[in-house]
Amino acid sequence: MATALAVSPAAAQTITDIGTIDSSTVAPSKPPGYSPYAGRNFPSRVFWGDTHLHTSASMDAGAFGNRLGFEEAYRFARGEELTSSSGQRVKLSRPLDFLAITDHSDNMGFFPALFAGDPKMLADPTGRRWYDLVQKGGEDGVKAALEIIDNFSRGTFPPALQFLPGSDGYRSTWDQIIAAAEKYNEPGHFTAFIGYEWTSQVPPGNNLHRVVIYRDGAEQAKQTLPFTTYPPAGSTTPEDLWKHLAAYEDKTGGRVLAISHNGNLSNGWMFPTETNPATGQPLSKDYAETRARWEPLYEVTQIKGDGEAHPYLSPNDEFAGYELWDKGNLNLSEVKKPEMLQSEYARTALQTGLQLDAKLGVNPYKFGMIGSTDSHTSLSTAEEENFFGKHSGAEPSPHRATHEFMRNGDVFLMGWQQVASGYAGVWATDNTREALWDALRRKEVYGTTGPRMLVRFFGGWDFTEADAQSRSPAFAGYSKGVPMGGDLRAAPAGKSPSFLVAALKDPLGGNLDRIQIVKGWVDAAGARQEKVYDVVWSDKRVPGTDGKLPPVGNTVDVATATWTNTIGASELIKTWTDPDFDPALRAVYYARVLEIPTPRWTAYDAVRFGVKMPDGVPMFGQERAYTSPIWYTPG
Numbered sequence: 001m002a003t004a005l006a007v008s009p010a011a012a013q014t015i016t017d018i019g020t021i022d023s024s025t026v027a028p029s030k031p032p033g034y035s036p037y038a039g040r041n042f043p044s045r046v047f048w049g050d051t052h053l054h055t056s057a058s059m060d061a062g063a064f065g066n067r068l069g070f071e072e073a074y075r076f077a078r079g080e081e082l083t084s085s086s087g088q089r090v091k092l093s094r095p096l097d098f099l100a101i102t103d104h105s106d107n108m109g110f111f112p113a114l115f116a117g118d119p120k121m122l123a124d125p126t127g128r129r130w131y132d133l134v135q136k137g138g139e140d141g142v143k144a145a146l147e148i149i150d151n152f153s154r155g156t157f158p159p160a161l162q163f164l165p166g167s168d169g170y171r172s173t174w175d176q177i178i179a180a181a182e183k184y185n186e187p188g189h190f191t192a193f194i195g196y197e198w199t200s201q202v203p204p205g206n207n208l209h210r211v212v213i214y215r216d217g218a219e220q221a222k223q224t225l226p227f228t229t230y231p232p233a234g235s236t237t238p239e240d241l242w243k244h245l246a247a248y249e250d251k252t253g254g255r256v257l258a259i260s261h262n263g264n265l266s267n268g269w270m271f272p273t274e275t276n277p278a279t280g281q282p283l284s285k286d287y288a289e290t291r292a293r294w295e296p297l298y299e300v301t302q303i304k305g306d307g308e309a310h311p312y313l314s315p316n317d318e319f320a321g322y323e324l325w326d327k328g329n330l331n332l333s334e335v336k337k338p339e340m341l342q343s344e345y346a347r348t349a350l351q352t353g354l355q356l357d358a359k360l361g362v363n364p365y366k367f368g369m370i371g372s373t374d375s376h377t378s379l380s381t382a383e384e385e386n387f388f389g390k391h392s393g394a395e396p397s398p399h400r401a402t403h404e405f406m407r408n409g410d411v412f413l414m415g416w417q418q419v420a421s422g423y424a425g426v427w428a429t430d431n432t433r434e435a436l437w438d439a440l441r442r443k444e445v446y447g448t449t450g451p452r453m454l455v456r457f458f459g460g461w462d463f464t465e466a467d468a469q470s471r472s473p474a475f476a477g478y479s480k481g482v483p484m485g486g487d488l489r490a491a492p493a494g495k496s497p498s499f500l501v502a503a504l505k506d507p508l509g510g511n512l513d514r515i516q517i518v519k520g521w522v523d524a525a526g527a528r529q530e531k532v533y534d535v536v537w538s539d540k541r542v543p544g545t546d547g548k549l550p551p552v553g554n555t556v557d558v559a560t561a562t563w564t565n566t567i568g569a570s571e572l573i574k575t576w577t578d579p580d581f582d583p584a585l586r587a588v589y590y591a592r593v594l595e596i597p598t599p600r601w602t603a604y605d606a607v608r609f610g611v612k613m614p615d616g617v618p619m620f621g622q623e624r625a626y627t628s629p630i631w632y633t634p635g
Helices: 059-063 070-077 110-115 125-136 138-154 168-184 238-252 285-294 338-343 346-360 433-442 465-469 473-480 601-609
Strands: 045-053 098-101 191-198 210-214 256-260 297-302 368-371 404-408 411-414 423-428 445-448 454-460 481-483 487-489 498-504 512-522 528-537 571-577 587-595 624-627 630-633
Touching: 045 070, 045 191, 045 210, 045 297, 045 433, 059 110, 059 125, 059 138, 070 098, 070 168, 098 168, 110 125, 110 168, 125 138, 168 191, 191 433, 210 238, 210 433, 238 256, 238 285, 256 433, 285 346, 297 346, 297 445, 338 346, 346 512, 346 528, 346 587, 368 624, 423 433, 454 473, 454 587, 454 624, 454 630, 465 473, 465 498, 465 571, 473 481, 473 498, 481 487, 498 512, 498 528, 498 587, 512 571, 528 571
Parallel strands: 045 098, 098 191, 256 297, 297 368, 368 445, 487 630
Antiparallel strands: 045 423, 191 210, 210 256, 368 423, 404 411, 423 445, 445 624, 454 481, 454 498, 498 571, 512 528, 512 587, 587 624, 587 630
């Protein structure tokens, strides 16, 4: 006999885009028997993975020295020990549950052909030069890679060297990507998503990249090719990518979504506020609807920096300056200006989305948040003590932290500025393409900077302290509210939204410092506002007269790259009600979980290689998690 289900009014609002109630928002009205878990039909497990990984098939990854292909990437993610491209043995501390290999759609397969000495490529003077540099390897290979990236970002990539859809080499590479995903996809044990990265770089290098993830298998994915940026078939305009995704679904009956690349290298182009910089046209309702339809997620943290918040935008948040890349655009050809920042960071973009919702009737920036690596080594390493760098030229070595990572004139990034981040945590009912993709689509996901802490976040109108005393808070979360990624509408008279938030430490990581809820809203004058609330914390600390919570402390011994979990908490859970709620104002809420300080990868490098880091290089940090938001919209 089927179990009767009770659906809360808030849960009934969470309808998927195919018109059915999402089963994750319902819970049994009462246990069917003694066992409270019998009949449970909501997600009870987090699956960990990386939705953004490059192999040697990407033009830049190969030139940087990556010699590992699709099979090695999947084997590594599944927990096997491999030899990296620099000849070092490497293995994850724990296997991942899923992986998306997302090689660049433009020039997909270019590098293997160049490295093999394809006669057509060697006949071109630039192709011959790049081939010679790559064959020398080391710094020469890195030089070739930077030239390849720069030529591509400026739109000056030699036509004779381009691998575009329609060529035999391109079709063959896409078929190989699909075949590898099919081989390693093992429903219930490991999910291999089919995907790619659309690598839009509007000259001179403003990064508008999107990662595309298929719900489907080979039968559908092979019917079309990835979208590219080079003409005649490609475009650097996101609207054209969305049209391509719609055409794929229309043709195949499949499902696909796009994930916005973290925006800190877009120089203000990722989240426009008034005018679409890609077209020069004012933002419209159609733009907002289409973007919200195809881009439900934002990659908030990865190796090229953290994209949650910036001190310039959030001066009252002492944790807003985490692992920033804010010098310029992708190839550092344009220096960052302060006015660009509001269109690059997640927190401000979420607030801008509320403004646009009021203006256009649709919120284009209603995104969930995940982390992924964007590693170009074929190795999904996001842990500080096991970090193999952005590309194969930056794999562990005595000097990788002090090498120039990227330079353009007087603007440069150093190797130590690479960030060991991040992973995606997905609350799903099963480890399959369908279940994981559906969770990504409904935004029941969160991102971390590497640790695998468990985080729950629910919003509703009736949570009580008793709900935080349960060892299974999700029963109350789903039956009385909506999970991360959900919506609250039409506040009941006299009520403010309440939230249930819980975090459990990574068993291999640091203890927890605190959980915060970050609120953004648009005031009566239409201006963006934000506030960070400390909701629950460790060690019986007491906020000061200024309302600020004292720091948790620091047990890191930089000299040995060790720490102790003698401060902090193994778990934190709390219900919290917004004390400043105005039912007439749109608002957005998400949770941020902070660990105690732990050693950074630079500290591990210093100890293992016996080197001294220059002054100013960070040697520890506070790892963190960001949940997908919950939105409130007045009735």
